[in-house]
Amino acid sequence: MPWIQLTISAPEKHAPLIGDMLEGNGAMAVTYRDAQDNPIFEPPIGELVYWQETLVTGLFPAETNMQPIIANLQKSSYFKNGLQYKTDQLEDKDWEREWMDNFHPIQFGKRLWVCPSWRDIPDPSAVNIMLDPGMAFGTGTHPTTALCLGWLDGQDLSAKTVVDFGCGSGILAIGALLLGAKRAVGIDIDQQALIASKENAERNGVAEQLEVYLPANQPVLKADVVVANILAGPLQELASVISDYVADDGELVMSGILERQIADVQAAYAEHFDFSPAQIKEGWVMLHAKRKR
Numbered sequence: 080m081p082w083i084q085l086t087i088s089a090p091e092k093h094a095p096l097i098g099d100m101l102e103g104n105g106a107m108a109v110t111y112r113d114a115q116d117n118p119i120f121e122p123p124i125g126e127l128v129y130w131q132e133t134l135v136t137g138l139f140p141a142e143t144n145m146q147p148i149i150a151n152l153q154k155s156s157y158f159k160n161g162l163q164y165k166t167d168q169l170e171d172k173d174w175e176r177e178w179m180d181n182f183h184p185i186q187f188g189k190r191l192w193v194c195p196s197w198r199d200i201p202d203p204s205a206v207n208i209m210l211d212p213g214m215a216f217g218t219g220t221h222p223t224t225a226l227c228l229g230w231l232d233g234q235d236l237s238a239k240t241v242v243d244f245g246c247g248s249g250i251l252a253i254g255a256l257l258l259g260a261k262r263a264v265g266i267d268i269d270q271q272a273l274i275a276s277k278e279n280a281e282r283n284g285v286a287e288q289l290e291v292y293l294p295a296n297q298p299v300l301k302a303d304v305v306v307a308n309i310l311a312g313p314l315q316e317l318a319s320v321i322s323d324y325v326a327d328d329g330e331l332v333m334s335g336i337l338e339r340q341i342a343d344v345q346a347a348y349a350e351h352f353d354f355s356p357a358q359i360k361e362g363w364v365m366l367h368a369k370r371k372r
């Protein structure tokens with residue numbers, strides 16, 4: 080399927096919100112790059128802090144009418160000095176190549192590395208997730224995935240059962256299995272994500288321990304750890320479904336939340352969960368909670 084790629088130059092601190100706006104307008108995937116390393120726009124006249132700009136790129140299906148989306152962005156107060164944007168038509172193979180060029184091994188916490196399957200492993204003695212995200216979300220480059228991986232890295236997951244709600248590429252479920260979990264269940268509304276998760280699990284030798292499901296078929300079970308990196312809206316709508324997966328002494332980790340959405344998400348879970356202080360990275364939030372006793 081060919082794609083339209085919309086690339087916007089945004090102030091670094093607003094980049095997550097711009098990415099959120101692109102997703103809210105139908106982007107299938109959003110990536111972030113430092114504008115200094117990837118200059119494609121002329122610096123605005125008189126603008127001395129160009130290096131603080133981030134290139135936010137949204138990938139849209141080819142049939143998308145981009146004009147209303149661009150008009151919406153132009154109205155936003157983030158672009159009071161003018162919206163700098165560029166659209167390109169992309170074939171699947173170009174998108175894949177773009178990912179491949181921009182995706183390098185990254186370390187999370189003390190033990191965990193995410194390594195693109197086509198690159199060399201920097202530290203063979205580490206816990207290495209070999210990953211090829213395909214069209215599914217989840218390479219570790221997004222702050223929400225990074226926050227969840229960092230949390231998983233700090234846990235003793237030996238023999239634990241983990242539910243990865245919104246599994247995308249399977250990165251969190253596979254990371255948990257490689258860190259010692261005995262069983263992981265990935266759930267996603269996107270069939271491509273389930274395929275990518277299974278392929279990545281094979282690549283990492285943990286396919287037998289990972290089951291994947293569409294929500295319509297999701298199993299009934301209690302998990303020691305539930306990670307849900309989806310957006311604040313679905314986290315609130317699915318509060319009872321997600322809560323039901325958490326065992327009595329289990330833990331819940333949620334991300335995909337913006338700072339201004341913390342209170343609403345916590346309120347949806349407050350009856351049954353006690354929250355630790357929020358962890359924040361580049362405007363994105365990870366919430367950790369334990370079931371109330």
Ligand SMILES: C[S@@+](CC[C@H](N)C(=O)[O-])C[C@H]1O[C@@H](n2cnc3c(N)ncnc32)[C@H](O)[C@@H]1O
Binds near residue numbers: 217224249335
């Ligand atoms: C932000 S990505 C997270 C992927 C991966 N877990 C990670 O941490 O990088 C969110 C994923 O949740 C899925 N998703 C969105 N809404 C969902 C829902 N209501 N139920 C299940 N999955 C959902 C999307 O298809 C997407 O793959």
